[in-house]
Amino acid sequence: MFDEMLDGPDARGREPYRSLLSWLEDQDFTKLRKQSAQAEDLFRRIGITFNVYGDEDGEERIIPFDLIPRIIAADEWRRLERGIIQRVAAINAFLSDIYHQQEIVRAGVIPASLIHGNKAFMPQMCGFTPPGNVYTHVVGVDIVRTGPDSFFVLEDNARVPSGVSYMIENRATMLQMFPELFASHRIQGVGDYPKQLFKSLAESAHTFIDNPNIAVLTPGIFNSAYYEHSFLADEMGVDLLQGSDLEVRDGRVIIRTTAGTAPVDVIYRRVDDEFLDPLSFNPDSVLGTPGLFDAYRSGAVMLANAPGAGIADDKAIYAYMPEIIEFYMGEKPLLENIPTWRCSEPDNLAYVLEHLADLVVKEVHGSGGYGMLVGPAASKRELAAFSRKLQANPSNYVAQPTLALSTVPVLTKAGLASRHVDLRPFVLVSPNGIRVTPGGLTRVALKKGSLVVNSSQGGGTKDTWVLEA
Amino acid sequence: MLGRHADSLFWMARYLERSENLARQIQAAFYHSLTRKGDDLDEWASIIRRTGMADSFDAKHDTMSMANALNFLLRDKTNDDSVISLLAKSRQNARSVRNALTQEVWQSLNESWMTGSEALKRPVNIRDLPALLENIIKASSVFRGALYGTMLHNDIFNFLRLGTFIERADNTARIVGSKYHRLLPTAAASLGGSDQSQWEVMLRALAAWRSYNWLNKGHLDPTAVATFLIFDNRMPRSLSFCYGEICANLQDLEAAYGTSYACGDSARAIAQQLDNGREADIYRLGFRDFVSSFMADSNQLTLAISADFNLGP
Numbered sequence: 001m002f003d004e005m006l007d008g009p010d011a012r013g014r015e016p017y018r019s020l021l022s023w024l025e026d027q028d029f030t031k032l033r034k035q036s037a038q039a040e041d042l043f044r045r046i047g048i049t050f051n052v053y054g055d056e057d058g059e060e061r062i063i064p065f066d067l068i069p070r071i072i073a074a075d076e077w078r079r080l081e082r083g084i085i086q087r088v089a090a091i092n093a094f095l096s097d098i099y100h101q102q103e104i105v106r107a108g109v110i111p112a113s114l115i116h117g118n119k120a121f122m123p124q125m126c127g128f129t130p131p132g133n134v135y136t137h138v139v140g141v142d143i144v145r146t147g148p149d150s151f152f153v154l155e156d157n158a159r160v161p162s163g164v165s166y167m168i169e170n171r172a173t174m175l176q177m178f179p180e181l182f183a184s185h186r187i188q189g190v191g192d193y194p195k196q197l198f199k200s201l202a203e204s205a206h207t208f209i210d211n212p213n214i215a216v217l218t219p220g221i222f223n224s225a226y227y228e229h230s231f232l233a234d235e236m237g238v239d240l241l242q243g244s245d246l247e248v249r250d251g252r253v254i255i256r257t258t259a260g261t262a263p264v265d266v267i268y269r270r271v272d273d274e275f276l277d278p279l280s281f282n283p284d285s286v287l288g289t290p291g292l293f294d295a296y297r298s299g300a301v302m303l304a305n306a307p308g309a310g311i312a313d314d315k316a317i318y319a320y321m322p323e324i325i326e327f328y329m330g331e332k333p334l335l336e337n338i339p340t341w342r343c344s345e346p347d348n349l350a351y352v353l354e355h356l357a358d359l360v361v362k363e364v365h366g367s368g369g370y371g372m373l374v375g376p377a378a379s380k381r382e383l384a385a386f387s388r389k390l391q392a393n394p395s396n397y398v399a400q401p402t403l404a405l406s407t408v409p410v411l412t413k414a415g416l417a418s419r420h421v422d423l424r425p426f427v428l429v430s431p432n433g434i435r436v437t438p439g440g441l442t443r444v445a446l447k448k449g450s451l452v453v454n455s456s457q458g459g460g461t462k463d464t465w466v467l468e469a
Numbered sequence: 470m471l472g473r474h475a476d477s478l479f480w481m482a483r484y485l486e487r488s489e490n491l492a493r494q495i496q497a498a499f500y501h502s503l504t505r506k507g508d509d510l511d512e513w514a515s516i517i518r519r520t521g522m523a524d525s526f527d528a529k530h531d532t533m534s535m536a537n538a539l540n541f542l543l544r545d546k547t548n549d550d551s552v553i554s555l556l557a558k559s560r561q562n563a564r565s566v567r568n569a570l571t572q573e574v575w576q577s578l579n580e581s582w583m584t585g586s587e588a589l590k591r592p593v594n595i596r597d598l599p600a601l602l603e604n605i606i607k608a609s610s611v612f613r614g615a616l617y618g619t620m621l622h623n624d625i626f627n628f629l630r631l632g633t634f635i636e637r638a639d640n641t642a643r644i645v646g647s648k649y650h651r652l653l654p655t656a657a658a659s660l661g662g663s664d665q666s667q668w669e670v671m672l673r674a675l676a677a678w679r680s681y682n683w684l685n686k687g688h689l690d691p692t693a694v695a696t697f698l699i700f701d702n703r704m705p706r707s708l709s710f711c712y713g714e715i716c717a718n719l720q721d722l723e724a725a726y727g728t729s730y731a732c733g734d735s736a737r738a739i740a741q742q743l744d745n746g747r748e749a750d751i752y753r754l755g756f757r758d759f760v761s762s763f764m765a766d767s768n769q770l771t772l773a774i775s776a777d778f779n780l781g782p
Contacts, residue, residue, distance in 0.1 A: 234568035258475045258778040259726040
C-alpha cells in the first residue's frame with residue numbers, strides 16, 4: 001500500500017510533503033484537534049451543509065473535513081493535467097459524434113447496441129449541435145493512485161459533477177487556520193474557479209450572444225448539493241433559479257422579476273436531464289420547465305452541460321474509454337483506465353462470478369457508491385446474494401479489480417493514521433480550450449481500511465495542494 | 470430580481486421581526502407576572518389571542534398556565550408561529566436566497582437559529598428565561614446591524630425593510646387593538662392603580678417603556694400612551710414611524726424601477742392619515758374601528774405589494 005506522505009526514501013517522507021511533515025512534528029496535536037472541531041463549527045455557521053435523502057428530521061449535516069492537506073507535486077500535476085485534457089477532449093468528440101454521424105459505431109469500435117440500448121443516450125439530441133459544439137462544460141474526473149507513478153481514472157462525471165465548492169471552501173478554511181503553511185509552501189490557487197466557470201460559459205454561448213444572462217438552476221433547497229448551487233451563483237454574481245421560476249414565452253426563456261420579466265440565455269443546470277422539461281423528458285416531473293428543451297434546440301438558450309452528455313460517463317462506455325481516446329485523438333491514452341470486465345459478455349461474466357471475492361462490482365448506471373459490491377469486504381452471504389443479482393441481469397454490471405488505493409494520513413484521536421483517498425479535479429470546457437483547476441476535491445475514507453470515499457457513506461474531504469514548479 | 474426571491478426576502482424579515490416581537494411580549498408578560506400578586510394569567514392569554522394562536526393553543530392544552538404558554542410560544546415546533554418555528558422559517562427563507570445576502574447577514578440568521586434551537590431543545594427553566602429572551606431579541610439587532618453595515622442599499626434591502634416594517638406595524642396595531650379599552654380617555658378615571666400596570670406591560674412589549682417615561686416625565690395617561698404608540702414618528706415602533714419607512718422603501722423601489730405602483734399610492738394614503746391624525750380623530754372615529762380599519766388597510770397593502778412586484782411562488 002502506497003502512502004503519499006510517508007513512503008519516501010527516508011523518515012523525512014516523500015519530497016512534496018517534507019516541509020509539511022517537519023511542521024507537523026512541531027504541532028501540539030491536542031490543539032490541532034481543537035482546530036479541527038473549530039473548522040467543522042465554521043462549516044456549520046457558514047452553512048456548508050447537506051440534507052440527507054430520507055432523513056425525517058430534515059437535519060442538515062456537514063461533510064467531515066480533515067486538516068492534513070493532500071499534496072501533489074508540480075510534475076505529477078502536469079502529467080495528470082495533460083491526461084485529463086486529452087480525455088475530456090475525447091469525451092466531447094465522442095458526444096458530438098454519437099449525436100451526429102456515429103463514425104465510431106460505423107468503424108466497429110463500439111457496438112451500436114451500447115449506444116442505442118443505453119438509457120443515457122438521448123435521441124432528442126441527434127442532429128443538434130450545441131453552441132460552440134461543447135457538450136460537457138464542466139467535468140469531474142475521478143482519479144485514484146496506487147503507486148508513485150500509477151494513476152488511474154476511476155470514472156468520468158460528465159452530467160452534473162459536484163464538490164467544487166468543497167475544493168474552494170476547504171482551501172479558504174486552511175488559509176484562515178494555518179496561514180504559516182501558505183507562507184512556507186508555494187501552492188497554486190483554486191479560488192478563481194467561479195470566475196473561470198463564468199468566463200467559460202460565456203465563451204461557449206458566444207456563438208449566439210454576447211454578455212449572456214447566466215443563471216444557475218437548482219432542484220431546490222432540499223437537494224444535497226444546494227449549498228454548492230447557491231455558492232456558485234453567489235460567486236458568479238448570477239441568479240439561482242428553480243425550474244418553476246423559468247417560463248418559455250414566445251420562444252424565449254424568461255423569469256418573472258420584481259420589475260417585470262428578464263431573459264435567461266445560459267443555464268448552468270444542476271438538475272438531471274429527466275427533470276429539465278416535462279414536455280420532452282419525464283412527464284411526471286414537477287421540477288421542470290415546459291418547453292425548455294424546444295427553446296434549447298431552437299438556439300434561444302444554452303444548457304450546460306448538454307442534455308444527453310451522461311452517456312459519456314456511463315460505466316459500460318467507461319470500459320471503452322481507451323479505444324474512444326485513440327479513435328478521436330489519434331494517440332494512446334495518457335491516463336490509464338482501470339481494467340474493466342463488462343458482465344454483458346459471457347466470458348467476462350464467467351470470470352467475474354468465479355473471482356467475485358476479489359473484485360469490485362458496480363451497477364452500470366449507479367452512482368454515489370450505492371448498489372456496489374466490494375468483494376474483499378463482503379461476507380459469504382453477501383457474495384452469494386450478489387452473485388444471484390448478477391446472473392439475473394448481467395448487462396447491468398461491470399467489474400473491476402480491487403485497487404490498493406493510495407493513502408494520506410488523517411488526524412484521529414490517536415494521532416495520524418493513513419486512510420485511502422481519491423481525487424476529483426474539475427475541468428472547464430469552452431470552444432477556446434480545456435482548463436483544469438490546479439487542485440480538486442480529495443475525498444478520504446475515514447473508516448480504517450475502507451475504500452469507499454463517498455460522503456453519503458462516511459467519507460470526508462481534504463484540502464488538495466498542487467505545488468508550483 | 471426574481472419575484473420569488475423578493476418574496477423570500479420579504480418574509481424572511483417578517484418572520485424574524487415577528488420572533489423579536491413575540492420575545493418582547495413574553496418578556497413583558499413575564500415581568501408583569503413576577504411583579505403582581507396572585508396568579509394572573511391574563512397576559513399570556515392576551516398574547517396568544519392577539520397573535521391569532523388561540524385555536525391552536527386550545528387544541529393542545531386544556532388549561533392556561535405560564536409553563537404551557539411558554540412551551541407553546543417558544544418551543545412548540547408544531548406551532549407555526551412559535552419562536553423556534555419563526556427562527557427556522559426565517560433561516561430557511563434566507564437559505565433559499567443566500568446569494569442575495571452578505572455572508573454576515575446570512576450568518577447572523579444561521580447562528581441565531583443554531584443557538585435558538587439548541588436552547589429550546591428542552592423545556593425552559595424560568596431561571597434561564599430572561600437570558601434566552603434577550604438572546605432572541607439580540608439576534609434581531611445583530612441582523613439589523615449586519616444589514617445596514619454590509620448590504621447594498623438596493624432593491625434587496627428595500628424588500629427586507631418592507632417586510633420588517635409591515636410586520637412591526639401589524640404587531641403594534643395588534644397590541645394597541647387588544648387593549649383598546651385601556652386606552653379610552655374614560656379608562657384613566659375608571660381604573661385604579663392595578664390597571665396602570667396594563668399600560669406598562671403594553672409599553673414594555675413595544676420596547677417603549679423608557680422612552681415614554683422620558684418624554685412624559687413618568688406621567689401615565691391613556692391618551693398620551695395611545696398617541697405615542699400611533700402617531701409619534703420618533704418612536705421606532707409607532708404606526709406612524711413604520712409607515713414612514715414603508716413609504717420610503719417603496720419610493721426607493723419606484724425610483725429604481727422607474728415607475729410608480731398602486732401599492733405605493735396605498736401606502737402613502739395610509740401614511741397621510743397617520744400624519745394628519747390627532748387623538749381627537751381616533752376617539753371621534755371610534756378607537757376600535759380606527760385600529761381594525763388600519764389593520765385591514767395594512768393587509769390590503771401587503772397583497773398590493775405582492776401583485777405589483779410579482780412576489781409569490
